[in-house]
Amino acid sequence: MEYEASKLFFAGIDIGSTMSKVVVVDAGGKMLGYVVGQTGAEHRRRANKVMEDVLLKAGVPLDQVAYIISTGYGRVNVPFADRQVTELTCHAKGVASLFPDVRTAIDIGGQDAKVLKIKGGRLTDFLTNDKCAAGTGRFLEVAAETLGLGLNEMGQISLQSDTPVKINSLCTIFAQQEIISRLSEGQPLTDILAGVYIAVTTRVVKLARQLKVEPPVVFTGGVAKNAGMVKAMQTVLGTPVLVPEEPLITGALGAAILARDEAFKLVKDGRYTMEKKQLSEAYIEFTEKGR
Amino acid sequence: MVIATTKGLSRAHEVYADRGLRVRELRKAGKKVIGYICLYPPIEIITALDMVPFRVFGDMSEPITAADQVSTTVVCPFLRSIIDLGIKGKFNFLDGIVGAHTCDIGMTLLISWRDYVKDAPFTHLIDVPHTDHAPAVDYFEGQINSFKRHLEEFAGEKLTADKLKKACELHNKQRKLVRELYDLRKSDPPMLTSMENTEVLVALFSLPVDEGNELLEDVIREIKGRSIKPARKKARLLVWGPVFDNTSLYELIESADANVVIDDTCVGTRAFWADVKAPYDLHALAQRYLVDLKCPRTYRDTQHQETVRNYDKDLDSRFNYIKKAITDWHVNGAILQSVKYCDTHGYEVPNLRHYLDTLGIPSIYIEHDYSERSLAPIKTRVEAFVETLG
Numbered sequence: 001m002e003y004e005a006s007k008l009f010f011a012g013i014d015i016g017s018t019m020s021k022v023v024v025v026d027a028g029g030k031m032l033g034y035v036v037g038q039t040g041a042e043h044r045r046r047a048n049k050v051m052e053d054v055l056l057k058a059g060v061p062l063d064q065v066a067y068i069i070s071t072g073y074g075r076v077n078v079p080f081a082d083r084q085v086t087e088l089t090c091h092a093k094g095v096a097s098l099f100p101d102v103r104t105a106i107d108i109g110g111q112d113a114k115v116l117k118i119k120g121g122r123l124t125d126f127l128t129n130d131k132c133a134a135g136t137g138r139f140l141e142v143a144a145e146t147l148g149l150g151l152n153e154m155g156q157i158s159l160q161s162d163t164p165v166k167i168n169s170l171c172t173i174f175a176q177q178e179i180i181s182r183l184s185e186g187q188p189l190t191d192i193l194a195g196v197y198i199a200v201t202t203r204v205v206k207l208a209r210q211l212k213v214e215p216p217v218v219f220t221g222g223v224a225k226n227a228g229m230v231k232a233m234q235t236v237l238g239t240p241v242l243v244p245e246e247p248l249i250t251g252a253l254g255a256a257i258l259a260r261d262e263a264f265k266l267v268k269d270g271r272y273t274m275e276k277k278q279l280s281e282a283y284i285e286f287t288e289k290g291r
Numbered sequence: 292m293v294i295a296t297t298k299g300l301s302r303a304h305e306v307y308a309d310r311g312l313r314v315r316e317l318r319k320a321g322k323k324v325i326g327y328i329c330l331y332p333p334i335e336i337i338t339a340l341d342m343v344p345f346r347v348f349g350d351m352s353e354p355i356t357a358a359d360q361v362s363t364t365v366v367c368p369f370l371r372s373i374i375d376l377g378i379k380g381k382f383n384f385l386d387g388i389v390g391a392h393t394c395d396i397g398m399t400l401l402i403s404w405r406d407y408v409k410d411a412p413f414t415h416l417i418d419v420p421h422t423d424h425a426p427a428v429d430y431f432e433g434q435i436n437s438f439k440r441h442l443e444e445f446a447g448e449k450l451t452a453d454k455l456k457k458a459c460e461l462h463n464k465q466r467k468l469v470r471e472l473y474d475l476r477k478s479d480p481p482m483l484t485s486m487e488n489t490e491v492l493v494a495l496f497s498l499p500v501d502e503g504n505e506l507l508e509d510v511i512r513e514i515k516g517r518s519i520k521p522a523r524k525k526a527r528l529l530v531w532g533p534v535f536d537n538t539s540l541y542e543l544i545e546s547a548d549a550n551v552v553i554d555d556t557c558v559g560t561r562a563f564w565a566d567v568k569a570p571y572d573l574h575a576l577a578q579r580y581l582v583d584l585k586c587p588r589t590y591r592d593t594q595h596q597e598t599v600r601n602y603d604k605d606l607d608s609r610f611n612y613i614k615k616a617i618t619d620w621h622v623n624g625a626i627l628q629s630v631k632y633c634d635t636h637g638y639e640v641p642n643l644r645h646y647l648d649t650l651g652i653p654s655i656y657i658e659h660d661y662s663e664r665s666l667a668p669i670k671t672r673v674e675a676f677v678e679t680l681g
Contacts, residue, residue, distance in 0.1 A: 086671050086674045086675035087671070087675075088675035088678070089675055089678040125679070126672075128672060
């Protein structure tokens with residue numbers, strides 16, 4: 001089978017605690033397709049499934065994928081990955097590829113929150129939350145369940161409030177009880193919901209302030225899809241935040257771009273030993289074109 | 292007398308894996324074993340009175356189940372683990388235990404021991420002042436003296452100047468040998484891993500000083516003579532913080548692209564960096580333990596009774612020994628670790644990170660609750676930290 005050099009591809013797969021994400025890029029780092037699915041209990045099967053889906057979607061055969069990097073907390077469970085890189089490095093790379101000037105990135109996922117300091121596209125410092133659901137997507141899920149609302153619906157309703165109630169508990173479970181007692185006090189739902197977003201945001205911003213928040217700030221992760229959350233983040237930070245079109249996939253995107261960089265580096269060092277002649281060709285074509 | 296069949300690193304591993312192994316044998320042979328908590332009881336006195344000092348640690352793989360009757364979970368889990376093991380009878384080979392007011396919980400541990408463990412016939416608490424000024428050293432000397440008298444009574448013999456001098460020399464020899472062992476990690480790659488280093492040091496805390504010295508000599512010879520060496524890695528790290536008596540954290544760090552080449556911890560360098568100086572009397576002990584031993588539990592200001600604090604000067608006087616380690620061991624990153632709820636070390640972290648920043652040494656701070664299983668979430672952070680280095 002004949003390969004065209006420019007038809008070589010690189011993939012990043014991000015197995016998060018709640019969602020699995022895959023991105024495929026070409027030699028120029030351009031995203032060709034992505035797939036997002038629930039992680040569930042069986043990481044390995046999930047990794048295979050999302051990979052198949054993304055290749056189908058992007059119209060890329062597996063044997064033309066030259067290098068794959070896995071990331072996220074399930075990164076060890078991706079049997080076909082060439083290398084594992086932490087989600088912190090991958091997110092920084094992904095965010096910087098979309099917003100080259102970014103200095104601070106805040107990522108809130110299903111069960112974790114992270115703050116990244118980035119300079120010149122490189123991760124320079126970071127903090128993550130420890131072992132607790134406060135300030136993560138899980139907190140919002142618990143609130144939504146308590147109130148019998150969908151996550152998106154909850155965000156939309158919250159936008160109508162300018163006077164959010166205060167939710168003081170740090171703990172997700174205690175906060176849930178606080179929501180119930182505010183409801184029974186007769187506080188309007190709009191204000192309670194706005195209060196929920198402020199509460200989650202405050203916990204994460206506290207983390208971010210330890211590293212000094214410098215603009216531009218990019219907000220990513222599944223939680224950044226929520227309108228109420230974005231509004232709360234801008235309010236609490238006191239600065240506008242940028243949100244990528246698809247905020248869930250920055251980690252996978254970063255992994256895919258790192259896969260490209262890593263493969264090219266191996267070629268350059270003469271260490272890429274697999275019989276993938278086309279990779280060298282892609283590299284030459286890529287460097288000749290310039291970035 | 293039972294003769295050990297293993298030598299060098301395998302002997303160290305054996306004692307590391309079963310810390311009471313040797314002292315149980317010695318006790319059967321009639322020796323008295325005196326446990327001690329933290330680094331402040333002067334162990335030279337125990338050795339000089341012909342007893343075996345045994346450093347008491349917790350157990351990171353044993354869930355804390357019995358200590359709840361003594362303290363709630365907001366208390367330092369390392370010290371909770373010790374009392375937990377004590378209640379469970381795991382230190383029943385000790386004839387005595389000596390505590391010191393290194394920190395508040397460190398002190399109350401000894402009091403709880405008297406209330407809840409009760410195994411050992413001898414217990415003693417040494418008060419340790421929290422500054423290193425001259426009057427504090429004099430007071431501490433008095434505390435060492437009352438410990439000496441109490442232990443003499445228990446031993447049924449007097450401590451002579453000659454015996455104390457001999458014990459000081461033996462312990463100083465151990466310190467010198469440990470520093471030689473650390474020198475073997477100055478090269479790139481280092482000649483031994485931080486896991487091996489930890490096993491050796493934990494074994495030293497579990498053996499009489501002369502046997503420990505013999506072990507060290509064997510270990511150093513073995514390492515110098517072997518052909519297998521650790522791999523060269525991207526990061527050469529310093530690990531800082533309170534007690535870490537287990538290899539698990541080092542394994543976690545070295546499973547990333549990193550070697551731990553030096554530490555500032557109380558199972559590592561802090562225990563062995565300072566010698567007791569001539570004339571090897573109680574004042575020399577007070578000086579060694581209160582002034583020369585560097586642990587954040589002792590506050591050092593740049594100048595006694597200063598009214599205005601010069602921040603930079605203060606940082607330098609507190610941490611310049613770390614700067615020296617960074618240079619000598621060619622360190623390019625630092626992992627600051629602490630057991631949860633350790634306010635002694637918690638106070639130090641922001642200032643130390645700032646100091647490291649001024650030296651151009653990137654650092655991260657990680658907290659654990661002194662259990663092997665709690666380390667998993669730290670793995671990603673350590674790996675990411677290593678990825679950010681050069």
